[in-house]
Amino acid sequence: MTTDVRVLRPDDWEAWFGGLELAFGGVPEPEEARAFFRDITEFERSLAVWDGERIVGSAGAFSFRMTVPGGAAVPTAGVTMVSVASTHRRRGVLTSMMRRQLDDVRALGEPLAVLTASEPAIYGRFGYGVSTQRLGAAIRTDQVSLQLPPGVDAFTLRLADPAEPEVLAACEAVYARQVPGRPGMLARRPGWERQGVVDPAAERSGASARQCLLAERDGELVGYARYRLRPEWDASDSPTGVVAVDDLEATEPAAYAALCRFLFDLDLMTTVSLPNRPADDAWQHLVSDIRRCSVRLRDGLHLRPVEVGAALAARTYAVDVDVVLDVSDPFCPWNTGRWRLSGGPAGAVCERTDAPAELSLSVRELGSAYLGGFSLAGLAAAGRVREERPGALARTALAFSGTVAPWLPHGF
Structure with a gap:
């Protein structure tokens, strides 16, 4: 088989992304999501493997700066959009892309490469090791209470449109203040703040549109939560709704606890779902009964030292x-x-x-x-x-x- 690895041209993006969709099950992304992905694609860092006139492999990278222990923001390649056509598996396509990509990362002077893996077994042979964990939980709020720290009543809570420009900018500023304090967090380039508000109706699975809760003190934003509500009832018509939390950031413990209290107290909801939180997240020390929280750990970031x-x-x-x-x-x-x-x-x-x-x-x-x-x-x-x-x-x-x-x- 003769294949050719080339840098992606903008005119080929639709075919390139379409191949990625097919490799991940063939369900097209909603147009809103596709537009976001195209906007953030770094074409000069995106690779396409061609077999004749057909794209049979894809891989890309984002230019991040990632916090490491000590607080430094280190240039890091965020490996993304990796796929191989089902007709070309086990023919060296992935290896050729990984080879070219890591050579390019080294040439750019980035000492680290990171990725999230759809199948964790794939990337160890290319030198990636699991480096972070994501804590998930389904907290039964009808069975646990919160033990709150002092100061939780010092904040004004209000709902806002998450995509409104001023709200989005203020939330991004809170996120940016958190980045230096936790290894693995990414200093996002302009445009990435939109990821948290892309909200296609086709992907809500019966839940509400994404909502945004702001915690303010003296007019200053000190925390926010983005979440969806999924109303459900059991056979006896009792409410069993789910609060699905996408983002939860706060600059101080009392603001974090105030946001948690709101999320735990929503009418008709009996579960708070937290799919991706730090392994040491503070809610674990606020709940009265950790056994009612269905805690689980999964792999998060896979990291490779390039230099x-x-x-x-x-x-x-x-x-x-x-x-x-x-x-x-x-x-x-x-x-x-x-x-x-x-x-x-x-x-x-x-x-x-x-x-x-x-x-x-x-x-x-x-x-x-x-x-x-x-x-x-x-x-x-x-x-x-x-x-x-x-x-x-x-x-x-x-x-x-x-x-x-x-x-x-x-x-x-």
Whole structure:
């Protein structure tokens, strides 16, 4: 088979996106969603694989800056729109796109690449490791109560049109204030704020249009929630509605609790659904009975260091660390070898070395541990990290740990 990987031309976007839709089940996206996706497509970073006159593969990347431990916003490639036509599976199409893409990312000087996976088993062979988790819950608000902190009555709550320009801008400013404080969050480029308000009627599945609740104090927005209401009744005509929460952001604990109280108290609703929250989200410490919340964890962000030295030097570390890492990376061999990481809470340096290795691991495990969401000690217990010098693992695992759980608040 002869295929050709090319940069996507704007004139080919419809065919390119149509192939992506077909690969994901063949259901066309609503026009509102398609318009958003076209607007945010970075054509110079989008690839199409051609077999003659037909596009048989797609892959793209967004230019993000992602928060890493210590608060730095690091240039990061957000890998997206990956598909292979069903007629061309197992023929090297995906490998050719991943090869070209990672070479391009390296040339752009981005030390990290991230993605969300429709099938998590696919991307480990290209060096991606699960780096964050998303906490989901279905909270029975008819069976639990909230234990609220002081100050929740200091805020004015009001409903607003989520797509109204001033509301959208104010909510985006609240989001932006949160980004430096949590690894994995993305500093969004202009246009990305629209993702939270794209609301095709065809995708509501019996729920209301998206609603927006604002929490204000002295006229300043300090928090917001975007959600849908799905009214339901059981066989005895008792209400069993669901509040499906898409976004929940607040700049201080009392404002967060005030938003939760509103969402938990809505008439005719007995469940609050939270599909994607940080693993350490505060609602877990507000509810009276965690067993009535149907908690579940799923993989979130998959991360790959593209340049190991630059990636490890870009973040800080919980305690001082001086360790030699022996990294294997068959897909990006420029990373393979020994690296000396020296750093701490104030910063770090990571350079090549000939010194003996103290820990051995692949770039995939490095990706999993990078944001602090998974422990090197846990990976070692699974046989995926090897301690070469006694004592090196415990100190390095502690150094890589974080104070808050890393989290990706939305897909891309």
